[in-house]
């Protein structure tokens with residue numbers, strides 16, 4: 001491993017605070033960046049599948065925990081800010097063909113040495129819109145998944161849902177699957193904002209779905225909001241936060257609007273020859289998230305990451321996020337999905353038919369992969385940990401063999417000089433101002449060759 005040189009911090013200025021929202025990915029979800037994952041590394045991934053699971057810690061005491069991510073790429077409508085691979089035109093036989101492909105894909109993994117007898121500790125249904133599926137389709141999918149990798153050791157099952165797809169009957173079916181966290185993609189409570197941003201649901205559907213989900217007792221209900229959608233105003237944001245607070249959700253995830261190149265908003269910008277997206281600037285969006293955090297904190301909620309606030313931090317856990325951030329194996333199935341097994345990142349084919357055809361031909365539908373080296377693994381886990389706002393230096397020293405204050409002396413010195421760090425004993429923490437812009441600060445920890453300005 002290399003140690004980044006300690007710079008003369010007095011001569012180093014904080015990276016300029018981006019003001020206007022221009023096109024590109026802002027949110028750091030993984031490392032090294034996806035742009036460095038390549039088709040030529042897929043054989044490394046395939047070789048990793050034939051080895052027993054990697055240990056969770058260097059002492060080899062236990063294998064890394066296993067989680068399953070299942071990607072459901074169907075939506076009723078494509079939101080104008082969406083950058084995921086989603087399909088709005090598939091009929092029921094194509095959906096059924098996709099569910100068959102998911103189970104065939106999972107069956108290939110279930111028979112590989114890398115699973116090593118492990119059962120999933122967490123399962124995550126993301127998309128797209130998992131709640132687009134009918135109750136019968138959901139039962140078919142989940143029963144098949146359980147037959148291949150039993151869920152009797154699962155601690156958490158997360159299910160993303162679009163409010164307008166949730167009838168009472170479907171909500172009950174989702175609850176009966178054993179879902180522990182229902183994650184509602186609300187985004188905003190104002191009907192005009194929802195409409196102008198291409199969302200399929202309206203506020204009435206939010207109210208009905210939330211009330212029934214509460215009534216039937218989901219252990220945890222998370223709501224997603226986005227600060228800075230097209231035509232957002234200070235007043236409308238405050239109203240949305242007030243409505244979110246009124247619901248008393250167990251947790252709230254708040255994203256700052258980004259405009260990646262594969263969104264409808266960017267297409268409109270391009271045809272109009274515009275460089276700046278028609279949404280609030282970054283400083284305003286940070287202010288809006290801060291406002292929301294403070295409103296929730298008044299009620300005793302706790303900010304637990306740059307994007308999350310929770311009602312009871314002792315009870316509300318995010319097992320999937322903890323696993324993802326700490327090097328767990330994530331067996332990811334479905335078109336365009338991202339996973340990580342035995343130290344290798346991988347992504348599936350990002351088009352529907354090549355994905356289904358590869359699985360039906362008995363092949364793994366993996367399109368690109370990357371095995372991070374030891375230094376990259378350390379950077380990955382450390383920067384993802386910083387997104388939670390505070391990390392334990394001794395945890396990383398024990399796991400990676402070197403204290404992060406030495407390993408990352410340079411970037412930590414810079415963040416400290418810019419006023420974004422709090423240090424106390426074993427903890428390395430990020431200030432609220434730092435947390436609200438953590439994704440851009442994390443680039444300070446990247447290897448130089450990965451700081452290309454192109455994240456995705």
Ligand code: SF4
Pocket residue numbers: 074075076077078079081082083084086127128129162185
């Ligand atoms: S519901 Fe979510 S996944 Fe579907 S189009 Fe909208 S943002 Fe994308």
